[in-house]
Amino acid sequence: MQINGNGAYLKIENLWKYFGNFLALEDITLEIEEGELICFLGPSGCGKTTLLRAIAGLNLQSQGTITQGGRDISKLPPSERDFGIVFQSYALFPNLTIEKNVAYGLENTGRSKSEIAARVSELLSLVGLSEQSKKYPAQLSGGQQQRIALARAIATNPGLLLLDEPLSALDAKVRVHLRHEIKELQRKLGVTTVMVTHDQEEALAMADRIVVMNQGVIEQVGSPTEIYRDPQSLFVADFIGEMNQIPATAVSKDQVRLGSGVMDCTPHGFGDGEQIIAAIRPNDVIPHGDSAHSLGRDDIVETEANAIDVKVGEMEFLGSFWRCRLSHEVFGANDLFADFSINAVRRLDLQEGSNMLIELPKARLMAFARTEQYA
Numbered sequence: 001m002q003i004n005g006n007g008a009y010l011k012i013e014n015l016w017k018y019f020g021n022f023l024a025l026e027d028i029t030l031e032i033e034e035g036e037l038i039c040f041l042g043p044s045g046c047g048k049t050t051l052l053r054a055i056a057g058l059n060l061q062s063q064g065t066i067t068q069g070g071r072d073i074s075k076l077p078p079s080e081r082d083f084g085i086v087f088q089s090y091a092l093f094p095n096l097t098i099e100k101n102v103a104y105g106l107e108n109t110g111r112s113k114s115e116i117a118a119r120v121s122e123l124l125s126l127v128g129l130s131e132q133s134k135k136y137p138a139q140l141s142g143g144q145q146q147r148i149a150l151a152r153a154i155a156t157n158p159g160l161l162l163l164d165e166p167l168s169a170l171d172a173k174v175r176v177h178l179r180h181e182i183k184e185l186q187r188k189l190g191v192t193t194v195m196v197t198h199d200q201e202e203a204l205a206m207a208d209r210i211v212v213m214n215q216g217v218i219e220q221v222g223s224p225t226e227i228y229r230d231p232q233s234l235f236v237a238d239f240i241g242e243m244n245q246i247p248a249t250a251v252s253k254d255q256v257r258l259g260s261g262v263m264d265c266t267p268h269g270f271g272d273g274e275q276i277i278a279a280i281r282p283n284d285v286i287p288h289g290d291s292a293h294s295l296g297r298d299d300i301v302e303t304e305a306n307a308i309d310v311k312v313g314e315m316e317f318l319g320s321f322w323r324c325r326l327s328h329e330v331f332g333a334n335d336l337f338a339d340f341s342i343n344a345v346r347r348l349d350l351q352e353g354s355n356m357l358i359e360l361p362k363a364r365l366m367a368f369a370r371t372e373q374y375a
Contacts, residue, residue: 009034009192010055010160015064017050017216024050026216028064037186037193039203042213043239048196049164051213055194056162057081069159083160084153088168090145092137092152099124099133102152109156123151126185143174150182154189161186163195167202179206200240204228212236234368237279242339247332248278248367256367259330263306263360268367277368282323284364285338288357289348306360310336315345315352324350326358 008031017025025047032038040048053059055066057078065074073081084105092101099120106116124130127147129140137145146166153161166182167175183206186193197203203210204224212219212227212235220232231237238245249257250270256263256278263278270276288307313325313335322345326336338358340350350356 007034008032009036009069010194011065011067012051012055013065013067015051015054015061015066017047017054017059018062024216025054025061028218030211030218030221032192032194034192035190036208037183037195037206039207039210040194040196040213041198041200041203041207041210041240042219043198045215046213047216048198048211048213052162052164052194052196055160056083056085081160082158083162084156084158085162086146086149086153086164086166088165090137090149090169092145092148094137096136097133098129098135098137098140098148101137101148102155105152105155119155123155127151127181141174142170143178146170146178147181150185154191159192161191161193163193165196165198168197168199175202182206204240212239214239231366234277234279234371237366237368242282242337244280244282244334244336246278246280246330246334246336247370248276250274250276250367254362256365259328259332261305261308261330263365264362265365265367266363270367270369275370277370279366279368280336280360280364282337282339283321284361285326285336285340286359286361287338287340287344287348287350288359306362306365307357308360309355309357312350312352312354312356315350322350326356 010032012028012030015025015028016023028051040051042048050059054061057073057076060075065072067073068082093104096104102120102123103116106119111119121130124133127150129144129147132140132144137148140148167178170178179202195206207224209221209223210227211221214235220227220236227236227240231240234245237243246258250268250272251257251262252272254265254267256265256276258278265278308328308330310326310328313327316323321339321341324338324340326338328336348356
């Protein structure tokens with residue numbers, strides 16, 4: 001998959017990587033603009049870390065080229081590439097103080113001791129840890145250690161910042177807080193950043209663009225909104241967020257058959273009668289209560305064909321919303337999950353065992369090719 005851009009800072013062209021007979025990366029072509037924060041996102045073993053390590057020169061590609069700032073770095077060792085890197089493990093020197101950890105990469109740059117001290121002071125202030133300069137890594141929390149690792153990575157003003165699952169070792173609250181700090185720091189510095197993560201929420205919150213990877217190939221590249229709202233494959237739809245998958249049959253370019261009923265959906269390229277998967281996110285299901293039809297109020301439903309009378313099964317309270325299991329013959333063996341707000345549940349007096357009318361809006365009902373799961 002190729003992403004076109006003008007004046008891209010980092011270009012990866014036709015990159016392949018083999019480990020013996022195992023193909024880890026297959027024909028990767030990607031362009032990253034200067035100042036972007038890009039997330040490589042995918043499940044374990046999809047190739048995202050291998051691609052990051054190829055950019056860093058830690059695992060040279062089997063074929064293909066990598067260009068940074070107009071300079072071909074494809075065969076250069078890591079020491080001759082212009083990047084800073086932060087690993088999941090932080091990799092701080094336990095026997096050095098915080099200020100000496102940050103200064104480590106500056107000591108062979110020809111700067112004077114006073115210049116190095118000033119730069120270290122500036123960096124510690126930038127990450128909000130000036131008062132911790134004389135401490136050792138073991139005396140800091142995980143979040144503080146990660147900030148020090150970031151400060152050390154950007155000490156030499158690299159053109160590229162590489163982050164290899166930098167937050168995965170932290171607990172949930174610290175992770176949420178630190179991801180905002182990293183994004184703010186990246187914007188302030190304007191450094192082109194590539195981050196590897198398997199956490200979809202992390203990628204959606206931080207990235208300018210997300211590169212979704214699967215089995216060594218790029219499935220889709222786009223903004224967080226594009227990836228979430230307009231997935232281009234069933235893998236992306238299922239991996240990013242929650243997604244209902246319903247066995248269906250294509251009827252026309254913008255209709256699908258679920259059970260005995262035909263529903264309007266987003267345009268697709270499947271032929272009439274082709275076996276497909278209809279998909280919709282739980283939060284896109286619209287609740288209309290149990291009395292809309294009986295009161296002659298079908299006009300409240302955007303497309304009457306997309307309205308279904310369902311039975312409410314298990315209801316799970318998840319803090320800001322209720323996740324409800326809905327049953328109807330059109331869903332086949334799998335029930336439909338819908339996320340309803342607390343206010344909607346209260347207003348409609350929804351309870352387990354009650355009946356209600358829902359709408360699957362045309363703009364959010366998508367069609368994808370069937371996978372082996374439904375073959």
